[in-house]
Amino acid sequence: MNTPQEQSSYKSKILETLLTKATDVVIEDTLENGMVLNMGPQHPATHGVLRLLIHLDGETVIGCVPELGYLHRGYEKIAENSTYHEFIPHTDRLDYLAPLSNNTAFALAVEKLAGVEAPKRAQYIRMIISEMARIASHLVAIGTMAMDVGALTVLLWAFREREKLQDIMDLLTGARFTTSFTRIGGVALDWTPQCTAMLEDFLEHFDENLDEMERLLNTNRIFLERTEGIGVISAEQAIAMGLTGPNLRATGVDYDVRRAFPYLDYNNIDFNVITYKEGDSLARYWVRVDEMRESAKILRQCLEKMPSGDILAHDPKNVLPKKFDVYTKMEELIHDFMLVNFGLTPPVGEVYSSVENPKGELGFYIVSDGTGHPWRLKIRSPSFVNLQSLPLLIKGHMVSDIVAVIGSIDPVMGEADK
C-alpha cells in the first residue's frame, strides 16, 4: 500500500495540472490572487457526476480541469467477458437519455462484423426508434439547459412532450428506459398499429408545441443574454477537439453520420443537416431545436414508407430464433442453445461502425478473434470527446456561464465514463 506521503502527492497531481498546465497565467501564491473552486461531482448543473476543478480570478475562469470516472463501470471489460447478445442491455446504460439509439448502434456494429443484414422492416423500426430517441434526448437537453439559466417552465413543457414519446417506447418495447430493444439481425418486437396511432398523434401536435416552447425562449432576454456569445468555438477548433453531433454542427460543419456514412435506410429519406455558424451556446440550442423538426419529418416519412415483412433476419447461426419455434422445433432449439451458451461467432477481424446519436457520433470498434466473445470492444462515446473542449469553452467566462455551457454541450456521464 502507499504511504500517506505518496497519497498526498497523488492528490495534488490534479491540482498541479490545474495550476501549471491548464492556464497560461502562472500564479505564485494561489490564495493571494485567485482561488480554486471544486464543482461537483455531486452538483445538479453538471448533469451527472462530472467534477470540475476551476481556477478563478475573482469571478472569471482562467483554467479548468474536468475529472471523470465517477460513473466508470468498466463496460469495455464486461463486454470482453460476455457474448454479443448479452452486451445489448449494457448499451442502454451508456447514454441513458437515448437508450434505443445506443441499442441500434451496437446491433449495427455487430451485424457489420458478422455480415448479417436486418430486414427492411426492422431497419425502418430502428430508424423510427432512433429518431424518437433523438427528439426525447434533445427535449431533455433544451429543457435542462433552459433550467440551468433560469427558465424553469421550458423544462416542464419539454418533459410533457417527452412523456408522450416514453409512452410509445413503453408500448413498443415494454420499458421506458432500459429498453434493450434491438437484436442482432433485427428488433425484438414488431411495430404495431397502436404505436403508429400514438406516434401520429404525437407528431400532429409536436410542431406547434415546439413553436410554443421556442417562443418562450427566443424572446426571453435573460436566456438570450446568457447564451449568446458564450462558449464560442470556431469550426477549426471544433474539428481539432473532435466535437461531433449538434455541437460540431453549431460551428458550421455539416458532418452528420447519417449523411456522411449512411446506415439503415437514411439514404432514401429526405432531411436536412442543420448547421449554424456562430458556434456559441445559443447556436447549439438552435441546432437541437431544428434537428427535432427534421426528426419529426423523418418519422413521418418512416411511417409512410414502412414496409411489411419480417423483423428478424433469417440467419440461424447468428440470429436468435423465434421463441415459439424454440419450443416446437428441434433445430431451432439447438441453434438457440448454441447462441445463448456460446454466442454468435463472427469471423476473425475488426470493424468500426458508428451512428449519429443525439449527442454526436457513437461508434463501436469491435475486434473479434472468432469466438463468441468480443476480444476487444471500444465504445467511442460522443459525450466523452465533447467534454474535452469544456475548458476551452469556458475560459475567460464567469462562473455562472459554466452552467450554461455545460448545458449546451449536453453531456451524459453514463456515456462519458462508460
Added chain:
Amino acid sequence: MKEKIESKLREKFPQAILEVNDFRGDLTFLVDKNSIVEICKFLKEDDELAFDLLVDLCGVDRAKRKDRFEVVYHITSLKNKYRIRLKVRVDEKDCVVDSVTSVYPTANWHERETYDMFGITFRNHPDLRRMYMPEEFEYHPLRKDFPLLGIPGSLSLPKK
C-alpha cells in the same frame, strides 16, 4: 479513394507502411510506430486526403502476440467522407508511443484513457494522467491479465 490513399502513403513512407488490410469495407494500415506522428501529419495536411478528424484512439491487448499491444487510430476525412484506421504495434518491454496530440488535440483524453487502461505511455503528451481510475491505482484494468472481478485491496477505502 482507397487506391489513392494507399499509393500516396506508400510513396511518401515506403518503409513505414507494414501491412494494408481491407475487412468489411474498413481500410486498415499497420504502420511503424516511430513514424505515426509524421503519417498523421501528412494525412491531415494533404489537401486531397484531408483526414482532419480523429474520431477515436484506443488500445488493444493482443496478450499472446510478440508485440503485445496495439494502438488503433480512426481518422475521418470530412471533405471526402472517408474513414480509415491506422494501427501501430507496441511491445510490452518498450511500452511507449509518440503522442499525436500535436496533430490532433483531441487525442489528449483518448491517450490518457489508453494509458489508464493499458499502461501504454505516450511520449510528449502534455498531461498524461489517469482518465477514469484513481491516481493511486496500480493496475491497468483492460489488460488481459487483470481479472474481471478486480484485485482485492487494489482500491483503498477512505480512512475513518
